[in-house]
Amino acid sequence: MSPLNPLSSLIPQKEVRVRFAPSPTGSLHIGGVRTALFNFAYARKNGGKFFLRIEDTDRERSEKRFEVEILESLAWLGLTAEEPFWRQSDRLAKYQAVVKTLLTSGCAYEEETDGRKAVKFRMRSGAIQFSDLVHGTVVFSGEELSDFVIQKSDGYPTYHLACVVDDCEMKITHVIRGDDHLSNTPRQIALYEALEHSPPQFAHLPLVLGQDKLPLSKRSGEVALLYYQREGYLPEAILNYLALLGWSPGENREIFSLSEFSSEFSFKRVQKTSACFDLEKLRWVNKEHIGRLPEDRYLKEIKKFFLPDSDSSREKWRNEIALLYRERVFVLSDLQKLADFFIQEQPTFDPEAVQKYLLDVEVLKRLNEWANVLDLESDFSSPQALETLLRQTAEKMKVKAADLIHPTRVAISGKAVTPSLFEVMFCLGKEMVVKRLRYAANHFSSKCKDEVGG
């Protein structure tokens, strides 16, 4: 017995075991990811184990493809669970055996409705109290709870029964799940009692709501994790943002890694109130993570979204462009929209940009001259050389540099907004720049309004 802490030797330190238990009735959604994340973090924090359990007791709605998708999504996120994972449909015999003992002990009874025979659990009376790690003490009264079905007429267990039986067998120590299960808890505690098993600790996390303040649903914008993956959100950014929904490190720090979150996680800092999913902030968090990526990782990730099949000869060129846009990319798929003119034969002209900078006879005349200058003698060896040349040319034309810069930008990119024009010209190359300047000068001249009025 330690003289410093006599209690430590009396209370055996139980290994922390938690689980994420989705049902494969749809794509993994961001609320589910958040639940998985908090489970994962709590296990990590306590040197415990994180399990995955597929709750596929709804024969109608469960689909194998969703199970596969959930597995892949968790792997992509890096929320790795113990192998192998559990699947409830593999354990029907176990549930049926438990139902039998409950029937025998009188805790359950059969009931026939509309010719279908199910088994119901006899809810006990009296107070049912538990201590929730997020909410503190919660008390329900057994009288308010009615008996409930634990085995369906098809022989499958219902959620409550399967969940409790598995949590017992998996030796789950902490059930960390969404707030929507808070009122299910007294029913499950009654089941633990009937099975003569002590209940685990419970922690009910605040719900993630859609932007409309309503619970996540198909109507509340995009809820599937897969969508965010395809848009080019980084797993670390999604996890970081979701961690912020209901938890904070307690200081003014918002960008952190999964391992930082895991080592700092505590239920003491978990919010009791539900949180709205804010796409704008997620985008910002994603941008912050993109900015923190090592260059090679950034290039590797962006490659999935920009010229993914380019051969090695264009690899260098693609990387130059990607780097040019690095601080402008919020989600990886932004690049293909922002830098589309690099890979298109002709840029797609933004009508507003054209209107503002190109529809002027004098401007187009200058662009033509400028194209000739570039064609004849230009030094495309560096962005700096191009800038010098442009400023000299503007001076000869007796116009401000900006009066040549903006039209050039629109002519070669079709856009009013790009990174530094000289970097863009440099990446695009002499041939393409000259060609596009001449095309614009020619093409838009017919569209200029005769200002003299005719």
Place this chain on the structure above:
RNA sequence: GUCCCCGUCGUCUAGCCUGGUCAGGACAGCAGAUUUUCGAUCUGUCAGCAGGGGUUCAAAUCCCCUCGGGGACGCCA
């Protein structure tokens, strides 16, 4: 309806447990700067303790009520 949970800027939150710093930060918004544009960057700024009672010298913080939101009450999970 009954029971349970929750209520700090538009949104995410710090502060609450252990009353006493102009209620702090972030995203969005707005304004300004850079003038090679802006959805980039930098700077500044607006905005909140749901309401009402109490306890106290002092309440976002403790207590009660009201109101508001959410959840459960499925042979869904």
